[in-house]
Amino acid sequence: MHIPVTGDGIADSTHTITHWGIVGARIETESGITGWGFTGTHAFLPGDRLIASCIRDCYAPLLIGEEADRTEELVKKILYYPAMQWIGRAGITQLAIAAIDTALWDIKAKKYNMPLWELLGGATKDVLPAYNTDIGWLSIPLDKLADGAKRAVESEGFPGVKIKVGSSDSTIDLKRLQAVRKAIGPEPMLAIDANGRWDLQTCLQFCKEAEAFDIYWFEEPMWYDDVKIHAELARQTRIPIALGEQLYTPDAFKNFINAGAVHYVQPDITRLAGITQFLEVAEIIHENHLPLAPHVGDMGQVHVHLAFSHKACSMLEYIPWIKDAFIEPICVESGYYKKPVLPGVGTTPTKKALEKYVVG
Numbered sequence: 605m606h607i608p609v610t611g612d613g614i615a616d617s618t619h620t621i622t623h624w625g626i627v628g629a630r631i632e633t634e635s636g637i638t639g640w641g642f643t644g645t646h647a648f649l650p651g652d653r654l655i656a657s658c659i660r661d662c663y664a665p666l667l668i669g670e671e672a673d674r675t676e677e678l679v680k681k682i683l684y685y686p687a688m689q690w691i692g693r694a695g696i697t698q699l700a701i702a703a704i705d706t707a708l709w710d711i712k713a714k715k716y717n718m719p720l721w722e723l724l725g726g727a728t729k730d731v732l733p734a735y736n737t738d739i740g741w742l743s744i745p746l747d748k749l750a751d752g753a754k755r756a757v758e759s760e761g762f763p764g765v766k767i768k769v770g771s772s773d774s775t776i777d778l779k780r781l782q783a784v785r786k787a788i789g790p791e792p793m794l795a796i797d798a799n800g801r802w803d804l805q806t807c808l809q810f811c812k813e814a815e816a817f818d819i820y821w822f823e824e825p826m827w828y829d830d831v832k833i834h835a836e837l838a839r840q841t842r843i844p845i846a847l848g849e850q851l852y853t854p855d856a857f858k859n860f861i862n863a864g865a866v867h868y869v870q871p872d873i874t875r876l877a878g879i880t881q882f883l884e885v886a887e888i889i890h891e892n893h894l895p896l897a898p899h900v901g902d903m904g905q906v907h908v909h910l911a912f913s914h915k916a917c918s919m920l921e922y923i924p925w926i927k928d929a930f931i932e933p934i935c936v937e938s939g940y941y942k943k944p945v946l947p948g949v950g951t952t953p954t955k956k957a958l959e960k961y962v963v964g
Contacts, residue, residue: 605953605961606647609925615743617770617801623647624902624925626961627655628703628951629664633672637714640951641706643699643874644903649963651696658700662688667704673715675708679880694852698877705878706906710949720879720909720949728915732908732941733763734922735793737900740767746783754787761939764793764820766921770801774810785817793919797823800850804833811841821846821868829856834865846870849899857885861892872899873906879949882910890916902926904934905950908941929957 606623613622628642645652663682670678682688682701691697713723721727739752749767756762767784769777777796785794796819802810807825814822821844826833828850838845848870851857860866871885882898889896896914898907900921911917920941927933931952935942944950 605929605957606649606963607926607929607957607961610738610741613743614738614741616768616797616799617742618799619646620743621646625652626926626929626953627652627699629659629700629707631667631672631704631707631711633711635715637672637711638952639672639707639709639711639714639948640953641703641708641710641878641949642951643703644901645699652963654696655699655703658696659703662697663700663704672708672711675705675712676880678708679705679877683877683881694875698852699874702874702876702878705880706873706949706951709879710951713949714947717947719944719947720906721913721943724883724909724913727912727943729912729918732911732917732943733919734936734939734941735764735766735795735919736760736762736922737766737797738923738925739765740784740797742768742771746780749780750783750787753784757788757792761937762792762922763939764795764919766795766797766823768799769796769810770798774802774806777810778813781814781817781819790818793820794818795820795823795846797846798825800824800826800828802826804837807837808840811837811843815842819843823847823868823870824849831859831863831865834860835863838865838867844868846897848872849875849901851875854881854885854888857888861888861894867894868897869894870897870899872901872903873910874901874903879906879910883914886910886914886916890914897921905930908934909944909949911941912943929953929961 605626625645625647626642631639713720736756739756753765823846844867846868849872852875869889873882896916902923902925911920932946
């Protein structure tokens, strides 16, 4: 499915999109349970077709006839299948596995008639604060940016917001940052996200000025995989570093954590091998006494379950683009998420959405 994003489109420092892509797997069991899992894309149809064909042609044959309850074993089977591991341990193959894994967990939760957070042992918190990212795109003019941030905090009750930075001239971002802090006041959380755009020197200079605005975290300041420069930035600024949405393996998270290169860790089920590997990474984060803040990127349908269930998570990003395409949409009231109540992982699409948004 390709679903329109806010307004006529959005942009950050690296990406410009008009639709969000939902590419996934539907798995049916002989007992009549249907599991749904999906990954998120920029609605680039040729790329979406590659993910879909990887699911259909490469991994589905490995699952036919297996017992669906053996979720972790089945994920290991496809994750470490030699012929596929040889050609991909990240990217398309990982996104495909993530969709399959999510569908398998959906089957298990439906079988036991529980929402995922309950299946995983229950909620570890009664309230889950949401921070609004959808008001902060670089494509939003300065006056509307400040007004949107103020409305999100004062009228809609969000305890925090995140705005995008990463302009070719960082002084532009400082002006936007100053305007937003002035609009929302000194108390609400204000995070920033450069989507990997800048280099170390630009970040160091920017952070010297930005520290005055009490930044909660600086997300993806530089190239996603470079541990060394993130560790150096972390040593030289008081602003905490956040990252993880572009990391595909538990080992990648360990490398950043061990180097002291990250303070808020942001795994995403679509980059990892779905829920199974997310849970593994969540334990690594917790063992290292770091906060877990899942990257939503509009994958909130599943991440809300994981955020309620895992003790290391204290907040969750809010981006509402695709929520109404599902039987049980994510729900934020007065700035806080409500716990899902239906069995499954939140990925069952509505008939209307399938009719309206499916592309070939």
